[in-house]
Amino acid sequence: DAGVIQSPRHEVTEMGQEVTLRCKPISGHNSLFWYRQTMMRGLELLIYFNNNVPIDDSGMPEDRFSAKMPNASFSTLKIQPSEPRDSAVYFCASRRDRGSNQPQHFGDGTRLSIL
Amino acid sequence: EDKVVQSPLSLVVHEGDTVTLNCSYEVTNFRSLLWYKQEKKAPTFLFMLTSSGIEKKSGRLSSILDKKELSSILNITATQTGDSAIYLCAVELLNAGNMLTFGGGTRLMVKP
Numbered sequence: 001d002a003g004v005i006q007s008p009r010h011e012v013t014e015m016g017q018e019v020t021l022r023c024k025p026i027s028g029h030n031s032l033f034w035y036r037q038t039m040m041r042g043l044e045l046l047i048y049f050n051n052n053v054p055i056d057d058s059g060m061p062e063d064r065f066s067a068k069m070p071n072a073s074f075s076t077l078k079i080q081p082s083e084p085r086d087s088a089v090y091f092c093a094s095r096r097d098r099g100s101n102q103p104q105h106f107g108d109g110t111r112l113s114i115l
Numbered sequence: 116e117d118k119v120v121q122s123p124l125s126l127v128v129h130e131g132d133t134v135t136l137n138c139s140y141e142v143t144n145f146r147s148l149l150w151y152k153q154e155k156k157a158p159t160f161l162f163m164l165t166s167s168g169i170e171k172k173s174g175r176l177s178s179i180l181d182k183k184e185l186s187s188i189l190n191i192t193a194t195q196t197g198d199s200a201i202y203l204c205a206v207e208l209l210n211a212g213n214m215l216t217f218g219g220g221t222r223l224m225v226k227p
Contacts, residue, residue: 003157043158043217045216048214091157101165103160103163104213104215106151107157109157
């Protein structure tokens with residue numbers, strides 16, 4: 001079974017540039033989550049979608065961050081303009097809501113470095 | 116504010132040792148507690164605990180939840196170098212879209 005697929009694996013760019021991170025959830029999963037992981041703050045939830053609809057974006061740090069889920073098999077997280085403090089590993093996770101006690105499954109993450 | 120705290124922050128042991136990792140939480144509307152193992156990439160799911168006092172076991176790993184003490188432990192017996200990783204505890208909240216609040220993790224290093 002294919003897991004959660006994220007791209008790119010690594011991204012290095014200069015501050016001010018637009019960054020787009022991509023995620024393909026596991027087929028059949030109807031909830032999708034974007035996280036950011038740093039040494040200082042650990043794993044933080046940024047936003048999550050249920051059935052392609054954004055439900056809670058209270059974790060999105062600033063207006064520079066935006067996320068979309070145009071269909072059940074694709075989501076993007078965009079940062080525009082990027083800043084050095086955005087450097088982190090960004091994870092996408094998905095979950096099947098139907099049935100009980102289903103865990104979130106994580107992708108391998110995108111390591112983002114803003115110079 | 117919902118809070119999940121893990122201890123110790125880091126741990127160094129030798130192969131064959133037994134380790135116990137701790138997770139405590141202060142949250143409203145608790146639904147379940149999850150343990151993940153993170154090596155170099157994605158956190159991988161280990162256990163989900165919903166009921167107090169029932170041990171979940173997978174090979175050398177086991178975990179139990181104590182809802183009275185608002186805590187959980189993860190035990191690893193006969194540790195191996197492949198157990199070296201960051202172990203993450205997360206709490207899932209009721210009526211919150213199954214959002215997870217993560218602890219800061221315990222970094223375990225198992226030396227040969």
